[in-house]
Amino acid sequence: MLDKVTTTANPQQVWDWLLRDEPLFILDLRNRDEFARWRVEGPHPPPTLNAPYFELLDLEGDEEDVTAAVMRGVRARLLPQLPAGRRILALCAEGNTSAYVAEGLRRLGFDAVNMAGGMEAWGNFYYAQTVEQNARYALYQVVRPARGCLSHVLVSDGRAAVFDPARHIEHYRQLAATLEARIERVLDTHLHADHISGGPALGAGGHIPYHLHPYDAIHPMDMLPARIDYAPLRDGETFRLGQAEIRTLHYPGHTLGMVAFLIDGRYLLSGDSLFLESIARPDLGGRAEAWAPLLYESLQRMSALPDTTVVLPAHFSDITVADGAGVFRTTLGELKRSNPGLRQLAGGREKFCAYILASLPEFPPAYVEIKRANAGLAAPDERTMQELELGRNICALTQAAGGQHG
Ligand SMILES: [Fe+2]
Numbered sequence: 001m002l003d004k005v006t007t008t009a010n011p012q013q014v015w016d017w018l019l020r021d022e023p024l025f026i027l028d029l030r031n032r033d034e035f036a037r038w039r040v041e042g043p044h045p046p047p048t049l050n051a052p053y054f055e056l057l058d059l060e061g062d063e064e065d066v067t068a069a070v071m072r073g074v075r076a077r078l079l080p081q082l083p084a085g086r087r088i089l090a091l092c093a094e095g096n097t098s099a100y101v102a103e104g105l106r107r108l109g110f111d112a113v114n115m116a117g118g119m120e121a122w123g124n125f126y127y128a129q130t131v132e133q134n135a136r137y138a139l140y141q142v143v144r145p146a147r148g149c150l151s152h153v154l155v156s157d158g159r160a161a162v163f164d165p166a167r168h169i170e171h172y173r174q175l176a177a178t179l180e181a182r183i184e185r186v187l188d189t190h191l192h193a194d195h196i197s198g199g200p201a202l203g204a205g206g207h208i209p210y211h212l213h214p215y216d217a218i219h220p221m222d223m224l225p226a227r228i229d230y231a232p233l234r235d236g237e238t239f240r241l242g243q244a245e246i247r248t249l250h251y252p253g254h255t256l257g258m259v260a261f262l263i264d265g266r267y268l269l270s271g272d273s274l275f276l277e278s279i280a281r282p283d284l285g286g287r288a289e290a291w292a293p294l295l296y297e298s299l300q301r302m303s304a305l306p307d308t309t310v311v312l313p314a315h316f317s318d319i320t321v322a323d324g325a326g327v328f329r330t331t332l333g334e335l336k337r338s339n340p341g342l343r344q345l346a347g348g349r350e351k352f353c354a355y356i357l358a359s360l361p362e363f364p365p366a367y368v369e370i371k372r373a374n375a376g377l378a379a380p381d382e383r384t385m386q387e388l389e390l391g392r393n394i395c396a397l398t399q400a401a402g403g404q405h406g
Pocket residue numbers: 190191192193194254272395
């Protein structure tokens with residue numbers, strides 16, 4: 001029988017190892033196409049080997065013990081590729097087959113653990129980190145590392161506002177409860193395409209205001225109006241939350257109703273306009289040529305904010321840009337120097353738009369359906385939501401193309 005204490009690791013433990021750069025080796029047993037789509041990554045990428053289970057395991061008969069077959073397969077096919085002196089994390093889709101592999105590896109003398117719940121559990125893992133804590137308010141970043149999704153929670157005087165919540169809303173409720181705060185507002189920077197928003201559910205059908213810009217309360221493809229309870233946001237609109245101020249800034253481009261929230265004049269929740277590594281893609285509404293100039297104007301206006309503004313985006317595409325605590329943030333001044341998309345502004349509108357149109361990544365078909373769900377035009381079940389959200393987000397321009405043009 002497997003000893004649960006030393007032979008399995010949950011996503012939080014794995015994240016802690018990755019953050020501390022502990023000597024880890026990931027043995028990913030999923031099929032090659034699944035591995036290509038997404039995998040366990042950390043700020044210090046560990047060596048990783050994709051060895052599909054069905055290629056590794058060749059049972060000699062129905063009667064053969066699976067662990068014995070794993071040991072035979074490992075000896076025959078994997079042994080030279082496995083490291084000494086590193087803990088091996090065996091990983092599969094749901095954590096079942098990888099348990100046999102971890103056990104087989106242990107019997108062969110390796111320090112091997114199974115990832116409990118597999119990639120499914122990793123995909124649903126979140127952690128929260130403090131971005132700011134002062135006498136008037138505290139700001140937290142909630143990270144979903146597998147998907148590259150970032151949400152934020154602002155707390156002041158026992159009141160909380162949640163920005164861009166993902167669909168596992170219990171994480172935000174729990175965080176608010178831990179901080180002894182009541183969620184008073186829920187705000188989405190835009191109608192998301194890459195993940196199911198937790199906004200409407202957290203708003204509990206109008207019980208707590210759920211804010212969205214009205215231009216995004218419509219599906220951009222079929223032009224159907226959203227069927228959700230939402231409070232429309234206006235450019236320049238300011239909310240008070242306890243002793244903190246939230247200012248709404250309209251920055252169309254990624255979507256027509258894209259907004260950013262400026263907290264205390266200092267922290268810019270930039271949504272999907274400006275990322276740490278790149279800038280937004282303006283094609284998810286199907287009108288890249290029309291929306292690219294809007295993005296140009298928006299980023300011009302955003303650049304006029306003070307260089308000391310701390311940018312907190314809604315996504316990351318490169319996990320290694322996290323700081324030592326696993327927080328994704330940097331100043332606007334730094335981004336003006338380092339962000340390849342933002343640097344393109346200097347070339348003027350025409351060159352900027354040409355750069356954008358040459359840097360568009362693939363358009364994931366699931367994104368049309370996710371927007372439908374977020375607009376309340378479809379109600380996918382849990383299994384469908386899992387499938388729609390498979391893989392990393394692709395809300396930013398591609399890095400490779402950005403490099404060519406940078
Ligand atoms: Fe987005």
